Amino acid sequence: MRPLGLLVTCLLLGAPAAAQDARVDVPVVVTSGEAEVKRAADRAWVTINAESRARDPKEAQRANVEAMNAVMQKLRSLSLGGDAVRTTSVDLHPEFDYANGRQTLRGYVARNTIEVRVDDIGRVGEIISASVGSGATSVGGLRFDIKERAEAEREALRMAVQNARARAEAAASGAGMRIDRIVRIEDHRVAMPEPRPMMMERTMAAQAPVPDTPVTPGNLTIRAMVTLTAALR
Structure with a gap:
């Protein structure tokens, strides 16, 4: 029984080393992608x-x-x-x-x-x-x-991922390879800039009727940025 026990122990101790020797590094490509979506405020x-x-x-x-x-x-x-x-x-x-x-x-x-x-x-x-x-x-x-900000953010994110994948495919093609699978996608949330305050001081002349203040909101830009890691073959 002792030789059998010794054999099992040796196999168990040798398993990690054998697995490490059998491991093959997979080539990957890491790219970034950006996108913008414009919406009227x-x-x-x-x-x-x-x-x-x-x-x-x-x-x-x-x-x-x-x-x-x-x-x-x-x-x-x-x-x-x-x-x-x-x-x-x-x-x-x-x-x-x-x-x-x-x-x-x-x-x-x-x-x-x-x-x-x-x-x-x-x-x-x-x-x-x-x-x-x-x-x-x-x-x-x-x-x-914008009221539907979450929807605009998701659209920008989809476009950023598509941009990153297209860049990864171009890099793989240049190396004579193809994308096997997507390993990781990291979403780098882009902070909105702080609004610029608009000050209007009220004076004695403001006791008279005040005409409507002209305001032009314009468009808002929603940005997304991602990092994509893809395995190649």
């Missing part, structure tokens, strides 16, 4: 601020509440949808003057910021002007998007 977000100043913090807050209530009332009258408006920040802080190395309290600043989603892209200018005309002191962070 059909959704926008607008950040609207109401800012108030006073010597007393309670007075600054009271004035700010009145200003933002007027803006919100105007926006509700535009029938934007119940979930189209959300508050993003409320702030109250002191302001100081500095002279001759001394700090002197100037007063208090109260600020309320909301974000408005605009599903009808043609109404962006109307909403900006209505906000400024009803009490908003600044408008910023205007950004555009």
Whole structure:
């Protein structure tokens, strides 16, 4: 029985080495692919601020509440949808003057910021002007998007993979080989650039009716980038 046990042990110990010797490296090609899909913007977000100043913090807050209530009332009258408006920040802080190395309290600043989603892209200018005309002191962070972004991203991804495969086939052909199978596809998600804020300061002249602000959203570009690894034969 001992010789048999010794034989089995030797076979087991020798198996990895035999498998390693039998392994054959498979040639591969690694290529990258890129694609772009352009879509007309059909959704926008607008950040609207109401800012108030006073010597007393309670007075600054009271004035700010009145200003933002007027803006919100105007926006509700535009029938934007119940979930189209959300508050993003409320702030109250002191302001100081500095002279001759001394700090002197100037007063208090109260600020309320909301974000408005605009599903009808043609109404962006109307909403900006209505906000400024009803009490908003600044408008910023205007950004555009598309409602079916996921679909556009998938289309760009498909095109990027096709581009990478075509490059792999060209490389294989140049080497006198053919693609056997796709080994790996890596998706490198491309981050969208930050929107450029558009600021509109409200002055005393804004008490008069404010004409609709001209806004041209244009097209958005959805990009995809992949790395493809293919085995050759």
